[in-house]
Amino acid sequence: MVSKRAKAGVILSLRASIRSVRSSFPMPNDALRDTLAEKRWLHALSEGDPAALGAIYEIYGERIFRYTFRMLGNRSDAEDATAETFLRVLRRSAELRADGAFRTWLFRIARNLCIDKMRQHKLMELPPDAQYAGAEEQSTLRVTVQQALNDLPVEYREPLIFCDLEEMSAQEAADLLRISVPALKSRLYRGRRALRDKLGSLIERTT
Amino acid sequence: MNSEFYKKLVDLYAGRELPSELEDQMEMAAFNDQELSHDMSTLRRTVDMVHAEPAPEFTEESYQRILIRLYASGIDPQPKSPIPSHFQYQLPIQG
Numbered sequence: 662m663v664s665k666r667a668k669a670g671v672i673l674s675l676r677a678s679i680r681s682v683r684s685s686f687p688m689p690n691d692a693l694r695d696t697l698a699e700k701r702w703l704h705a706l707s708e709g710d711p712a713a714l715g716a717i718y719e720i721y722g723e724r725i726f727r728y729t730f731r732m733l734g735n736r737s738d739a740e741d742a743t744a745e746t747f748l749r750v751l752r753r754s755a756e757l758r759a760d761g762a763f764r765t766w767l768f769r770i771a772r773n774l775c776i777d778k779m780r781q782h783k784l785m786e787l788p789p790d791a792q793y794a795g796a797e798e799q800s801t802l803r804v805t806v807q808q809a810l811n812d813l814p815v816e817y818r819e820p821l822i823f824c825d826l827e828e829m830s831a832q833e834a835a836d837l838l839r840i841s842v843p844a845l846k847s848r849l850y851r852g853r854r855a856l857r858d859k860l861g862s863l864i865e866r867t868t
Numbered sequence: 869m870n871s872e873f874y875k876k877l878v879d880l881y882a883g884r885e886l887p888s889e890l891e892d893q894m895e896m897a898a899f900n901d902q903e904l905s906h907d908m909s910t911l912r913r914t915v916d917m918v919h920a921e922p923a924p925e926f927t928e929e930s931y932q933r934i935l936i937r938l939y940a941s942g943i944d945p946q947p948k949s950p951i952p953s954h955f956q957y958q959l960p961i962q963g
Contacts, residue, residue: 714938715945722934723926730924740930744937751943806917825918850879857914864910864917 699763706750707757714751721764722747724827725771731822732775734811742778746771765836772837776815809859817852824849878904882911 699720705713725746730739749770750757757763810818823834824845835845857864880886881894898905938945 711943711945714943718934718938718945722931726926726930726934727923736924736930739924740933740937744934744941747934747938747945748941748943806921810918810921821918825915826921826923850876850883853879853882853911853914853918856918857910860914860917864913 703757703763706754709754711751714747717750718747721767725767728768728822728827729771729775731810731826732772732818733778734807738778738782742771742774745774749774765833768837772819779815805860805863809856812859813852813855816848817855820845820849821852821856825853874904878907878911881908882915884912884915 699717702713702716702720706717722743726739726743729742729746730736733739733742746767750767753770756766810821813821819838820834823829823837824831829837831842831845831849835842838845840848877886877890877894881891884891886894894908898908935945
């Protein structure tokens with residue numbers, strides 16, 4: 662006969678196992694829960710609650726930072742642009758809609774800020790941060806790819822960042838840039854060819 | 869072959885957007901055409917290199933500096949979990 666205490670111990674250890682499995686693997690409803698949470702925060706923000714900005718920053722801060730870093734090529738300007746993006750979100754919170762268009766709207770704000778910054782400071786002439794660690798050869802290769810990307814005209818660089826690096830769908834990237842999907846794909850393909858030309862001998866050596 | 873059509877096929881091949889049968893046909897065609905082979909392999913390698921590019925690291929320092937900029941602009945964003953509190957706790961299972 663198993664005692665009540667032993668049964669309780671088994672139940673407790675089972676619950677702990679379930680909790681640890683749950684934290685290791687995203688459950689199917691996690692994405693739905695996250696979407697619902699995001700909608701609630703966006704709703705709070707649209708009603709002028711500045712505290713909700715913290716939650717929106719938690720959700721999107723990293724993605725916006727990555728995008729601005731890739732556009733501007735250095736950490737300090739990327740931090741400035743990310744902070745300014747969220748400040749603008751708060752200032753324009755009356756325009757907010759808690760639907761799928763929010764992400765596009767947010768990235769568009771970040772994009773406009775990056776383009777303004779590039780125009781003001783001619784940042785494309787600055788070398789990117791040497792942020793890539795690893796074996797020397799691999800590191801050189803990555804810096805070269807990053808530099809070649811930075812050297813591309815913005816109209817080619819943006820589709821590469823959105824589609825090849827941020828893995829956005831062609832439709833979402835096209836919406837963001839306010840162009841058609843065929844126009845986006847045309848820029849993407851031209852951008853890839855231009856990048857190949859810039860990488861030149863590096864590509865030949867690694868093929 | 870029309871050169872625009874040819875370029876488009878190579879673009880799709882490089883981005884791995886072609887169905888596998890068509891991709892095989894392209895590779896067969898490239899076997900006897902050095903120029904096509906070069907175009908296909910270098911462009912695909914370029915796309916692979918871009919995909920392999922590591923994401924810029926969003927460090928704790930960057931996270932904090934951005935928050936400080938928000939505070940400096942007179943906003944208290946009160947960073948919190950992306951999940952509202954009522955979603956964070958699960959009620960004990962009844963019955």
